[in-house]
Amino acid sequence: MTPLLPASSNSTETSLIHDLLHAESPSSASRASFGDRLELLGERLHELADLSGRLVQSLRDGRTDTDLADRFLTVWREAVRGEAVLELFREVERERQENQTLMEISMKLSSSSAIEDVLHTILDSLRQVVNFDAAGIFVYNREMGQLEIDMLVGYEKSERQKLHQKFQEGVKIGHGIVGTVIQTGQPIYDPDVRKDRRYIAAREGTLSELAVPILLRGEVIGALNLEADRMDAFSERDLRSLTTFSNHAGVALERARADRIRLHSRRMQEEISLARKIQASFLPTKTPDFAPYDLAGTNFPSSEVGGDYFDFIPITQTDMGVAVGDVTGHGVGAALLMANFRACLRIESRNNFTVRAILSKVNDYLYETNLPESFVTAVYGVLDRQNHMFSYANAGHNPPFRMRRDGSIEWLQVGGLLLGAFPNVDYEETAIRLEPGDILVFYTDGVTEAYDSAGSEFGIDRLTSLVRELRDLPAGEMVRRISDSVHQFQMVDSVQDDLTISVIKYV
Numbered sequence: 110m111t112p113l114l115p116a117s118s119n120s121t122e123t124s125l126i127h128d129l130l131h132a133e134s135p136s137s138a139s140r141a142s143f144g145d146r147l148e149l150l151g152e153r154l155h156e157l158a159d160l161s162g163r164l165v166q167s168l169r170d171g172r173t174d175t176d177l178a179d180r181f182l183t184v185w186r187e188a189v190r191g192e193a194v195l196e197l198f199r200e201v202e203r204e205r206q207e208n209q210t211l212m213e214i215s216m217k218l219s220s221s222s223a224i225e226d227v228l229h230t231i232l233d234s235l236r237q238v239v240n241f242d243a244a245g246i247f248v249y250n251r252e253m254g255q256l257e258i259d260m261l262v263g264y265e266k267s268e269r270q271k272l273h274q275k276f277q278e279g280v281k282i283g284h285g286i287v288g289t290v291i292q293t294g295q296p297i298y299d300p301d302v303r304k305d306r307r308y309i310a311a312r313e314g315t316l317s318e319l320a321v322p323i324l325l326r327g328e329v330i331g332a333l334n335l336e337a338d339r340m341d342a343f344s345e346r347d348l349r350s351l352t353t354f355s356n357h358a359g360v361a362l363e364r365a366r367a368d369r370i371r372l373h374s375r376r377m378q379e380e381i382s383l384a385r386k387i388q389a390s391f392l393p394t395k396t397p398d399f400a401p402y403d404l405a406g407t408n409f410p411s412s413e414v415g416g417d418y419f420d421f422i423p424i425t426q427t428d429m430g431v432a433v434g435d436v437t438g439h440g441v442g443a444a445l446l447m448a449n450f451r452a453c454l455r456i457e458s459r460n461n462f463t464v465r466a467i468l469s470k471v472n473d474y475l476y477e478t479n480l481p482e483s484f485v486t487a488v489y490g491v492l493d494r495q496n497h498m499f500s501y502a503n504a505g506h507n508p509p510f511r512m513r514r515d516g517s518i519e520w521l522q523v524g525g526l527l528l529g530a531f532p533n534v535d536y537e538e539t540a541i542r543l544e545p546g547d548i549l550v551f552y553t554d555g556v557t558e559a560y561d562s563a564g565s566e567f568g569i570d571r572l573t574s575l576v577r578e579l580r581d582l583p584a585g586e587m588v589r590r591i592s593d594s595v596h597q598f599q600m601v602d603s604v605q606d607d608l609t610i611s612v613i614k615y616v
Contacts, residue, residue: 272311300341405584406611416443417607434487465538475529514546555606
């Protein structure tokens with residue numbers, strides 16, 4: 110077998126090879142030398158064709174022209190050397206182009222370029238050094254235990270939809286060529302996918318496939334996959350190039366993940382801010398004057414913002430609606446559900462219906478308009494200051510309590526099911542007569558279920574004891590001190606529920 114390069118180390122070709130391999134960029138002398146060599150190679154090939162014809166003719170004529178044969182061998186050797194240098198130059202230029210492309214990708218990664226643009230650049234640049242017809246970047250979702258498509262090129266719209274549908278149905282690790290690469294952390298080259306049962310057929314025309322793992326700090330996070338419409342289309346050189354590009358893809362995917370986390374966090378903060386504004390806009394801005402009763406209430410939203418609600422609703426000169434509620438969930442959804450509940454309750458409370466009728470109407474409305482598994486626990490009552498009666502119904506909420514002057518407790522538990530979970534619910538209503546010195550306390554579970562660093566709850570006993578201790582203070586001061594006590598009790602920086610409490614004192 111003829112060697113690709115001449116053996117001599119002091120030849121002009123060797124000097125040219127050294128220039129090509131070690132120069133940062135080809136010198137003008139190198140380019141001129143290569144151009145001369147290319148021109149000389151063309152002349153030698155033309156001469157070789159001429160000599161070949163003359164040599165064959167002489168042999169047909171029965172003559173042996175030794176000089177012609179020697180000249181033919183000399184020109185042939187020079188042509189072989191020239192082709193070897195040309196092939197080497199092509200290889201060096203390919204490496205140079207690859208390094209330049211990788212540098213451009215690195216610059217994009219260090220800039221503010223969108224990650225989708227960087228991934229497109231990786232695949233577009235890879236096409237300059239590896240001949241392929243389709244490519245894909247796949248990531249491994251460890252939480253779901255399955256693969257996800259991050260980017261595809263070279264697929265028809267129908268093929269893309271087919272592949273996305275397949276992956277949405279669930280492609281587990283170890284399934285398919287890409288899944289096997291991610292599972293083993295080793296590249297796979299399949300020169301004929303028609304003979305490989307692992308191949309997931311989604312693209313017409315694919316005959317060979319090359320896939321390598323995408324690694325980040327030694328951990329497999331995905332795979333870079335190439336497909337070609339030719340059998341045995343990829344080489345060892347292609348594998349090395351693909352592996353190099355996959356390293357940059359790993360950095361890009363990690364940055365994309367970090368960007369998604371930051372974006373999600375920013376959106377969450379925006380949602381929390383919006384939810385707080387919605388929630389605050391529907392809470393009482395000032396306490397109504399309703400002598401001889403002293404009214405007060407407060408709400409402290411958690412870091413996640415729930416759907417706690419309290420309200421004092423003027424109905425007539427002598428009747429005041431009193432409400433406290435807790436909506437399921439957190440964020441904007443909970444705040445909007447609370448707003449929906451508030452609007453409905455206020456509308457119905459001014460129609461002079463009984464308390465039980467009002468809650469039944471509110472329940473049916475919430476059931477018809479809210480999403481499944483969305484519901485409200487609430488207590489609604491009407492305080493009659495002329496007759497000193499409090500009529501109420503409890504819809505699955507933490508029971509408020511009346512503390513009498515002697516410190517005894519009466520729990521307000523009469524009512525029915527929570528609101529919005531079931532249709533056509535009937536509620537039981539009852540009324541209690543209030544005496545001077547009585548205190549009504551309404552609260553949400555953010556008060557009694559607040560916990561400290563040891564995991565102990567604030568609890569109802571601690572709340573009732575605190576009310577006894579503070580009973581001689583105005584209602585507003587009682588509310589402030591109770592909320593302060595809960596905040597001091599609970600674990601610092603813990604994500605807990607909203608805290609809502611309201612107090613009515615008969616003074």
